[in-house]
Amino acid sequence: xxxxxxxxxxxxxxxxxxxxxxxxxxxxxxxxxxxxxxxxxxxxxxxxxxxxxxxxxxxxxxxxxxxxxxxxxxxxxxxxxxxxxxxxxxxxxxxxxxxxxxxxxxxxxxxxxxxxxxxxxxxxxxxxxxxxxxxxxxxxxxx
Amino acid sequence: xxxxxxxxxxxxxxxxxxxxxxxxxxxxxxxxxxxxxxxxxxxxxxxxxxxxxxxxxxxxxxxxxxxxxxxxxxxxxxxxxxxxxxxxxxxxxxxxxxxxxxxxxxxxxxxxxxxxxxxxxxxxxxxxxxxxxxxxxxxxxxxxxxxxxxx
Numbered sequence: 001x002x003x004x005x006x007x008x009x010x011x012x013x014x015x016x017x018x019x020x021x022x023x024x025x026x027x028x029x030x031x032x033x034x035x036x037x038x039x040x041x042x043x044x045x046x047x048x049x050x051x052x053x054x055x056x057x058x059x060x061x062x063x064x065x066x067x068x069x070x071x072x073x074x075x076x077x078x079x080x081x082x083x084x085x086x087x088x089x090x091x092x093x094x095x096x097x098x099x100x101x102x103x104x105x106x107x108x109x110x111x112x113x114x115x116x117x118x119x120x121x122x123x124x125x126x127x128x129x130x131x132x133x134x135x136x137x138x139x140x141x142x143x
Numbered sequence: 144x145x146x147x148x149x150x151x152x153x154x155x156x157x158x159x160x161x162x163x164x165x166x167x168x169x170x171x172x173x174x175x176x177x178x179x180x181x182x183x184x185x186x187x188x189x190x191x192x193x194x195x196x197x198x199x200x201x202x203x204x205x206x207x208x209x210x211x212x213x214x215x216x217x218x219x220x221x222x223x224x225x226x227x228x229x230x231x232x233x234x235x236x237x238x239x240x241x242x243x244x245x246x247x248x249x250x251x252x253x254x255x256x257x258x259x260x261x262x263x264x265x266x267x268x269x270x271x272x273x274x275x276x277x278x279x280x281x282x283x284x285x286x287x288x289x290x291x292x293x294x
Binding site for chain 1: 151153155156157158159160161162163166167169170175179180182187189190191192193196197198200202204208209211213216217218220221223226227229230232234235236239240242243245246248249250251254255258259261265266267269270272273
């Protein structure tokens with residue numbers, strides 16, 4: 001294993017992580033909800049009365065975040081290497097997988113691990129392992 | 144009031160993702176590429192998030208109502224089953240293909256990225272497929288149940 005010290009951003013990544021934790025704390029303590037993005041978005045596709053507003057508000061906040069960030073500082077680099085076909089496949093897998101697995105990096109990875117939920121520990125280990133394996137196959141076996 | 148806090152939470156979450164580098168798929172893939180030139184930054188994102196989250200959920204766990212008087216709706220399921228693991232593995236494969244998970248996908252959409260928009264549409268289609276499959280399996284189970292009763 002070779003560490004890429006040139007691209008390693010410990011401070012901003014730690015600070016960003018803390019901000020994500022603050023957002024999750026706010027939603028849990030004020031709204032009584034888990035900040036799990038796939039669950040929040042998925043719930044919009046299963047409309048229940050009185051349950052749509054907070055979901056839509058949270059999603060709008062996420063979408064507006066880069067616009068607000070731009071007011072404060074220039075947006076950091078965004079680079080997407082995958083082509084459109086791969087993006088579509090990836091999006092479909094992420095959509096189906098997160099709903100069957102009942103969570104993603106936020107719901108299981110941040111909130112679930114914070115709650116020491118056994119389900120979230122298993123889910124996080126599963127998607128991390130699959131992510132590592134997929135990148136290994138794509139970059140070192142197929143490329 | 145609860146809408147305002149949900150909006151604020153979404154905004155802060157998104158700012159955190161951008162600052163952390165999670166909104167850059169190339170950086171996410173560099174974290175997932177253990178055998179290549181490895182960028183460990185995202186481990187610190189999880190570390191920071193979980194440190195804050197642990198404090199918050201230690202408080203949240205003791206409450207039956209939120210600070211705004213809403214019911215606390217924290218997960219209670221403890222089942223470790225094929226759905227959980229199979230779904231998570233499927234998600235992990237998709238994550239590894241593009242370096243995008245649901246939160247950053249919405250941030251990319253907001254940043255005006257074309258590929259971000261394509262990803263979000265595909266992700267919504269995947270979630271919609273899940274809803275349809277779920278409704279079919281529930282209907283099939285009900286059908287079986289009622290037939291079982293009449294027989």
